[in-house]
Amino acid sequence: MTETFAVQDSAELAVVERGGFVESRHAGSAVVLAPSGEVITRLGDPDALILPRSSLKPLQAVAVVTAGAALEGERLALATASHAGTDRHAAVVRDMLGAVGLTEDHLACPASWPTDVATRDAMVREHLEPAAIRHNCSGKHAAMLSACVATGWSTEGYLDETHPLQVHIREVVERLTGEKIAATVIDGCGAPVHALTxxxxxxGIHRVGTSSERSPFALHRVAGALVRTVREHPWTIDGPGRSDTFAIERFGVFSKLGAEGVQVMVAPDGTTVALKTLDGSLRAAPLVALHLLANAGALTASDVADAAAHPMFAVQGGGRDVGRIRATV
Incomplete structure (x- = not known):
């Protein structure tokens, strides 16, 4: 069986403190690349295979545009999003589908409630049902469908591993990462996700995050546009007060989480972090990534320390803050 790194190959990345008592520890692996692309930090076993989950979306988004999807601005940003399912997110996804003559019925991702609590509560009050357009991957799926329409590929079975779109995405992922895909499985949204180190x-994320829109190569022009657009519209990729949106707004990084504890982040100078917490928890991942960028000199340590005071990293007890999640890298 193909599997990720083991407990004994992990490094401690963060702890959870409650009233001065270290209650939990998050172990995992991480790697930091310099702006040049050189590996400058290794923790745990970053050469072991992982499933990138939604941290693969930036590479998938580049692939769908090079396959023909005509996406710009907020629509392009939604192609790489794990969005909160707000009305604003859903409206952009509907626009993406409508632009190519499709509707929500063409989405093959599961019907879901929004992860944004206020939006979910409003839907419940209005007696609405979960919908595919509210799934956090609906932007990615709309982008995939857009590419199929533009290229003349069937929209039926667009998630099948042998569909021309998925074959193209696989080729782009291999080109950007410099690795052959070790295994392919089904992600939570139903799309293929590829095992990589x-x-x-x-x-791959470093190449996307440091690409120029003035490059002579279309792949890099698309990547440069994607990163610029996400930085211009940080609400698209996640949601108000959520970790990726917070990191982009606060530090100007390009940030993308993935399920099961995966996080990638590119600083404005090109320094890049990729990490996975072995227990699959995401609660410490963005903070660890920010600390690793600060350790590399890409972000100011005092600014990262201030960000660590954000409520998302607080530990609650009796309705008040009694501890913190703390990076130990």
Whole structure:
């Protein structure tokens, strides 16, 4: 069986403190690349295979545009999002589908409630049902469908591993990461997700995050536009007060989480982090990534320390803050 790194190959990345008592520890692996792409930090076993989950979306988004999807601005940003399912997110996804003559019925991701609590509560009050357009991956799926329409590929079975779109995405992922895909499984949204090393994922994200819109190569022009657009519209990729949106707004990084504890982040100078917490928890991942970028000199340590005071990293007891999640890297 193909599997990720083991407990004994992990490094401690963060702890959870409650009233001065270290209650939990998050172990995992991480790798940091310099702006040049050189590996400068290794923790745990970053050469072991992982499933990038939604941290693969930036590479998938580049692939769907090079396959023909005509996406710009907020629509392009939604192609790489794990969005909160707000009305604003859903409206952009509907626009993406409508632009190519499709509707929500063409989405093959599961019907879901929004992860944004206020939006979910409003839907419940209005007696609405979960919907595919509210799934956090609906932007990615709309982008995939857009590419199929533009290229003349069937929209039926667009998630099948042998569909021309998925074949193209696989080729682009291999090109950007410099690795051959080790295994392909089904992600939570129903799309294929490819096993890579953490180092390979970091290289792919570094190439996306440092690409120029003035490059002579279309792949890099698309990547440059994607990163610029996400930085211009940080609400798209996640949601108000949520970790990726917070990191982008606060530090100008390009940030993308993935399920099961995966996080990638590119600083404005090109320094890149990729990490996975072995227990699959995401609660410490963005903070660890920010600390690793600060350790590399890409972010100011005092600014990262201030960000660590954000409520998302607080530990609650009796309705008040009684501790913190603390990076130990």
């Amino acid at each position: 953490l180092t390979g994922l970091a290289r």
